Structures are given as structure tokens and as C-alpha cells.
Amino acid sequence: ALRPATSLPLHGVRALVTAGPTHEPIDPVRYLANRSSGRQGYAIAGALAAMGAQVTLVSGPTDLPPPPGVTLHRVETAEEMLAACEAALPCDVAICAAAVADWRVARPGTRKIKKSPDAPPPGLTLVPNPDILAHLSRPGPARPRLVIGFAAETDDVRDNAAAKRLRKGCDWIVANDVRAETGIMGGHENEVTLITATGMEHWPRTSKDAVARGLVHKIVTEIAPSHH
Ligand code: CTP
Ligand code: CA
Numbered sequence: 001a002l003r004p005a006t007s008l009p010l011h012g013v014r015a016l017v018t019a020g021p022t023h024e025p026i027d028p029v030r031y032l033a034n035r036s037s038g039r040q041g042y043a044i045a046g047a048l049a050a051m052g053a054q055v056t057l058v059s060g061p062t063d064l065p066p067p068p069g070v071t072l073h074r075v076e077t078a079e080e081m082l083a084a085c086e087a088a089l090p091c092d093v094a095i096c097a098a099a100v101a102d103w104r105v106a107r108p109g110t111r112k113i114k115k116s117p118d119a120p121p122p123g124l125t126l127v128p129n130p131d132i133l134a135h136l137s138r139p140g141p142a143r144p145r146l147v148i149g150f151a152a153e154t155d156d157v158r159d160n161a162a163a164k165r166l167r168k169g170c171d172w173i174v175a176n177d178v179r180a181e182t183g184i185m186g187g188h189e190n191e192v193t194l195i196t197a198t199g200m201e202h203w204p205r206t207s208k209d210a211v212a213r214g215l216v217h218k219i220v221t222e223i224a225p226s227h228h
Contacts, residue, residue: 005052006052008051008052009051009052009220009224009227010048010051010052010053010216010219010220010223010224011052011053012052012054013052013053013054013092013093013223013224014053014054014056014090014091014092014093015045015048015053015054015055015056015091015092015093015094015095016055016056016058016085016088016089016091016093016094016095016136016144017041017044017045017048017055017056017057017058017094017095017096017097018041018057018058018059018081018085018095018096018097018098018100018132019036019038019040019041019042019044019045019057019058019059019060019062019097019098020036020037020038020041020059020060020061020062020064020098020099021033021034021035021036021038021060021061021062021098021099021101022060022061022075022076022077022078022080022081022098022099022100022101022129023060023061023076023077023101024077024078024101024103024104024105024108024129025076025077025104025105025108026105026108026109026113026124027108027109027110027111027112027113028109028110028111028112029112030113032101032103032104032105033061033101034099034101034185035099035185035186036060036062036098036099036185036186037062037063037064037185037186037187038059038060038062038064039064039187039188039208040097040150040190040208040211040212041057041059041095041097041098042057042059042062042064042066042067043067043208043209043211043212044095044097044212044215044216045057045067045070046067046068046069046070046212047209047212047213047215047216048093048095048216048219049067049068049069049070050069050216051216051220053093054071055069055070055071056070056071056073056088056091057070057071057072057073058073058075058081058084058085058088058098059072059073059074059075059098060074060075060076060081060098060099060100061074061076073087073088077101077104077129078100078101078104078129078130078132079104079129079130081098081100081132082130082132082135085132085135085136089142089144090142090144091144092144092145092146092223093144093145093146093147093148093219093223094136094144094146094147094148095148095215096132096133096136096147096148096149096150096170097150098132099152099185100129100131100132101129102128102129103126103127103128103129104126104127104129105124105125105126105127106125106126106127107125131168133147133149133168133170134167134168134169136170137149137168137169137170137171138169139169145223146171146172146219146222146223147169147170147171147172148170148171148172148173148174148215148219149164149165149168149170149172149173149174150173150174150175150176151164151165151173151174151175151176152176152178152185153175153176153177153178154177154178154179157175157176157177157193158175158193158195158200160175161173161175161193161195162195162200165195171196171197172194172195172196172218173194173195174192174193174194174195174211174215175192175193175194175195176190176191176192176193177191188207188208189205189206189207189208190205190206190207190208190211191203191204191205191206192211194215194218
């Protein structure tokens with residue numbers, strides 16, 4: 001860049017981004033997971049860094065290289081993701097793009113579970129995982145100024161996402177339609193509705209990189225308006 005780094009709009013701003021799926025162990029060789037590629041979160045982390053932010057990216061297992069200028073912490077489980085996020089505080093803006101597993105296996109086997117022709121399949125007892133977005137959104141001195149969540153929905157996308165924003169206590173929520181036929185989860189494109197306290201705007205389908213740049217533009221407008 002020809003501009004000095006200090007003139008970038010998010011210079012001095014600390015950002016935390018979560019991305020990717022989590023893997024919740026069943027035993028040493030098996031896990032529960034989901035279709036998240038991590039692409040949307042990595043694109044946001046990269047776009048924030050390009051605008052001068054100091055970015056910590058807490059990522060579940062993905063195949064993606066870290067975006068330039070981003071500090072990457074790789075984790076596997078939801079509990080590890082929460083701990084890595086807490087270690088990254090304080091920050092000014094937090095964006096939770098990870099598809100955190102909602103449940104983990106209560107007591108993962110320390111040895112591989114063996115199948116037996118006579119025994120029925122093992123039952124898995126699941127327990128809820130911590131909600132990282134709700135945790136970061138809780139009021140208090142360490143709360144980031146701006147907390148942004150995603151809402152992965154297959155039905156009543158906008159209504160469910162608007163309710164989720166209120167339930168989680170985050171400032172903005174980015175709703176996306178993850179029905180299999182959209183190809184969004186695991187794909188390269190996204191079609192989102194940004195929901196804030198004052199309204200919602202629909203963005204036509206485009207690349208996850210373009211969604212990331214659009215969202216970062218909104219963030220600049222919100223927290224560094226003089227640069228806008
Ligand atoms: N999230 C999180 N920690 C969790 C679950 C979700 O931080 N344990 C975050 C996601 O990163 C996303 C937002 O919460 O920003 C919404 O996730 P989503 O799965 O859409 O919502 P849930 O509240 O988990 O509800 P459900 O899966 O039942 O729709
Ligand atoms: Ca969920």
C-alpha cells in the first residue's frame with residue numbers, strides 16, 4: 001500500500017474473528033462437525049487487516065491459509081475456541097463467523113469405540129457447548145464496542161435471525177440462508193441480510209470476499225466515521 005499504515009481507517013482498532021467449524025471428539029478417531037469451510041470468516045479477517053485493524057482470527061479446523069497480516073489461533077473444539085477468544089480480549093470489534101457445534105459428546109472415549117456384531121450401536125449423550133457470541137455480547141467493561149454474529153438458517157431466515165440478534169445480545173447479525181440448494185455453506189458465495197437495531201438490508205448474492213469488504217465498510221462507518 002502506498003498509504004502509510006497509520007492512515008488506514010482501522011489503524012489502532014483491535015478485532016477478533018471466529019471462523020470455521022468446530023470438531024467435537026467422540027473418541028480418538030471420530031468427531032462431530034459441520035459443513036463450514038471457514039471462507040467467510042477468513043475473508044472478513046483479511047478485509048479487516050487490509051483496513052489496518054489488528055486482527056486475531058480464532059479458527060476451527062479448515063484447509064485455508066491465514067490471510068496476510070492476521071494473527072491466527074487454531075483450535076478444535078468449542079471450549080478451546082471460547083478460551084482462545086477470551087485470551088484475545090479486550091478488543092474493539094468481535095465478529096463470530098464460526099459454525100460452532102451446538103453440542104459436544106458428554107464423555108468422549110479415551111479409546112476407540114469398537115463395533116461388535118452383537119451389541120447395538122453406541123448411544124451418544126450430548127451436552128450443550130458454550131455460546132461464544134452470547135458470551136462476548138454480555139454487557140460489562142470488557143464488552144467489545146461492536147459485536148457481530150451470523151445466523152445460519154434454513155427457514156424464515158430474516159425472522160429467525162432478528163430474534164437471534166436479540167437473544168444473543170449482539171449489535172448486528174448477518175443472516176444467511178444455508179439450505180443445501182443454495183450451496184452457501186461450504187461454497188465461495190454468500191447472500192446475506194444485515195440486521196441492526198435500526199433496520200435490515202439485503203445484499204444480492206456475491207462472493208464471500210465481497211461480502212467481507214461490504215461488512216468491513218459498515219464497520220468503518222460505525223467505529224471510525226471520520227475515515228468514511
Ligand atoms: N455461536 C457461537 N457459539 C455457539 C453457537 C453459535 O458463538 N456455541 C455463534 C455463531 O458463530 C453465529 C451465531 O452464534 O455468529 C449464531 O449461530 P447459529 O448456529 O446460527 O445460532 P444458534 O444460536 O446456535 O441457534 P441454532 O443453531 O439452533 O439456529
Ligand atoms: Ca448453532
